[in-house]
Amino acid sequence: MKKVLLIITVILSSVSFAQNKNAKASMEVDGVCMMCKERIEKAAIRTKGVKSAVWNIDTHKLKLIYDERKTTLKIIAQKLADVGHDTKDIKASDTAYNSVHACCKYRNKEVQEAHKEEKQAAKIKN
Numbered sequence: 338m339k340k341v342l343l344i345i346t347v348i349l350s351s352v353s354f355a356q357n358k359n360a361k362a363s364m365e366v367d368g369v370c371m372m373c374k375e376r377i378e379k380a381a382i383r384t385k386g387v388k389s390a391v392w393n394i395d396t397h398k399l400k401l402i403y404d405e406r407k408t409t410l411k412i413i414a415q416k417l418a419d420v421g422h423d424t425k426d427i428k429a430s431d432t433a434y435n436s437v438h439a440c441c442k443y444r445n446k447e448v449q450e451a452h453k454e455e456k457q458a459a460k461i462k463n
Contacts, residue, residue, distance in 0.1 A: 356405040359388070364410060366392060366399045367423040369443045369452045376437070380420040384413050 366377050374392050377399060381390035386407025392399045401413065414424040421429045421437040423444075434444065442448045 358404045358406060359402055360405045361400070361402055362410055363398045363400045364414065365397050365425050366417055367397060367443045368392065368394070368441065369449060370394070370440055372438055373422065373441050373443065376420050376441070377417060377422055380416045380422075381413055384408055384416045387413060 368374065368377055371394070374394055377392045378390045381387050381392075381399060381401065384403075386404040387401060388404065389402040390399060399417075401410075403413065411426065414427045417424055418427045418429040419433055421433040421435075421441070423429050423434075434442075440448065440452075
């Protein structure tokens with residue numbers, strides 16, 4: 338019996354040490370503009386354990402540094418869905434999606450096209 342308890346203790350301690358306090362990950366998050374970028378990054382960084390969150394408008398990738406002991410990617414994805422942004426694993430509710438500004442309606446093809454045209458016009462201007 339003592340051997341079993343010792344083995345269980347060793348296994349549990351190794352599991353707790355296996356978690357990384359500076360884990361790096363990225364996830365795809367839907368959005369189309371700078372307002373989306375601000376909302377996405379703010380929702381991620383406000384999640385307990387998230388140390389850094391940077392979302393790229395062109396690639397839709399959110400790069401994260403977070404403490405695996407305090408949060409998970411699923412929890413972060415849920416926080417993003419709660420403010421209206423879809424991830425690969427969790428879709429925002431209609432209520433959350435409808436709460437975003439009209440220019441941030443990334444599910445709407447017309448809004449996507451309008452943002453593409455703005456980006457192209459900005460590239461030509463520069």
